[in-house]
Amino acid sequence: MELRMPALRRAVPVCRSLARAWLDGQHIHDDDTRYLMLLVLSELCTNAIQYSAGTRVTCRIWRSEDLLHIEVHDRGGSASVPRVRHPGGEQEHGRGLELVATFSSRWGRRIEADSSCTVWAAVPLAAGVPPRLAP
16 A cells, blocks of 8 residues: 655654555454554654655555564655664653664665655554465
8 A cells, every 4th residue: 555645744643544554455364463563554654744845755665474574665855864762751752663674574774865755654453363365
């Protein structure tokens, strides 16, 4: 699934809603898997919107045999490189990539020459999730 959306915070819940529908279509009904995937997706989208100077964000979601893959691409324009922060207990912001790192099996980022950025993560499928159906 690929979604192109405006870089607006109100687009994040729409992205989550469409991702839920995609999970349904993939027969992924395990609550824990769905929760983690939607959490990681939300954090990646929110970070791209908050820290990029671009006006559009692209989200891609696909599955392999045992993982859900999430990529969020922004057009860049920010001097900061996405990185895990460890904010103090009183801070309300700065935990997005820390959550992504904690709840995904792996994650990373690619910065392109045009300063666009893709941050990706992989969330494990639960043992009870049926294998991918052939198209």
